[in-house]
Amino acid sequence: MTNIVLFGKPGAGKGTQAEFLKGKYNLTHLSTGDIFRFNIKNETELGKLAQTYINNGGLVPDEVTIKMLQSEVEANPDSAGFLFDGFPRTIAQAEALDAFLATKNEKITATVALEADDEILVARLLERGKTSGRADDQDEEKIRNRYQEYNEKTAPLIGFYKEQNKFYAVNGIGTIAEITERLSNVIDNL
Numbered sequence: 001m002t003n004i005v006l007f008g009k010p011g012a013g014k015g016t017q018a019e020f021l022k023g024k025y026n027l028t029h030l031s032t033g034d035i036f037r038f039n040i041k042n043e044t045e046l047g048k049l050a051q052t053y054i055n056n057g058g059l060v061p062d063e064v065t066i067k068m069l070q071s072e073v074e075a076n077p078d079s080a081g082f083l084f085d086g087f088p089r090t091i092a093q094a095e096a097l098d099a100f101l102a103t104k105n106e107k108i109t110a111t112v113a114l115e116a117d118d119e120i121l122v123a124r125l126l127e128r129g130k131t132s133g134r135a136d137d138q139d140e141e142k143i144r145n146r147y148q149e150y151n152e153k154t155a156p157l158i159g160f161y162k163e164q165n166k167f168y169a170v171n172g173i174g175t176i177a178e179i180t181e182r183l184s185n186v187i188d189n190l
């Protein structure tokens with residue numbers, strides 16, 4: 001099994017790249033953001049719980065997110081591998097993911113990060129907010145809050161995966177095709 005974590009700040013292009021990579025490498029794409037938004041739209045219990053956190057640019061509590069992610073993995077028992085997008089976002093999530101995969105004799109193969117400067121990304125998110133309908137993309141203060149959450153809670157994962165020699169980074173600025181190519185170069189050489 002190949003299990004890839006697609007890593008990057010909000011707006012770095014994870015979702016866009018995942019669309020190409022999942023087909024190319026036959027991976028099951030699990031986007032926690034997409035799963036939360038689906039649940040919010042359908043007004044499920046999970047959606048109601050997650051909504052306030054998400055709309056304010058905060059993170060959904062670990063316990064909720066970890067449980068949800070595990071059930072998504074369980075729902076795809078025949079998968080050739082997973083492409084995790086937006087998960088893990090905290091050290092606790094990363095540790096839970098490792099422990100969970102270990103129970104299946106599986107592990108994370110690599111974490112691949114899309115790198116870009118905050119200012120470029122904030123501008124991208126505000127642009128996306130004009131058409132995406134996402135409340136968290138429309139307000140600069142909420143966007144700044146997401147970057148603060150990223151810096152405090154998610155950035156420490158870089159060290160976590162570097163210690164395991166599983167961290168790779170590519171330049172996230174360029175055309176979509178160029179970036180897919182950079183990511184593919186990493187994945188093909190794992």
Ligand SMILES: Nc1ncnc2c1ncn2[C@@H]1O[C@H](COP(=O)(O)OP(=O)(O)O)[C@@H](O)[C@H]1O
Nearest residue numbers: 010011032033053054058059060065086087089
């Ligand atoms: N692993 C996670 N842990 C906690 N909250 C999460 C996680 N993944 C997504 N969320 C919530 O969903 C929101 C949107 O996620 P996503 O679409 O991945 O955002 P972005 O475009 O900022 O990368 C996040 O700001 C957060 O509130």
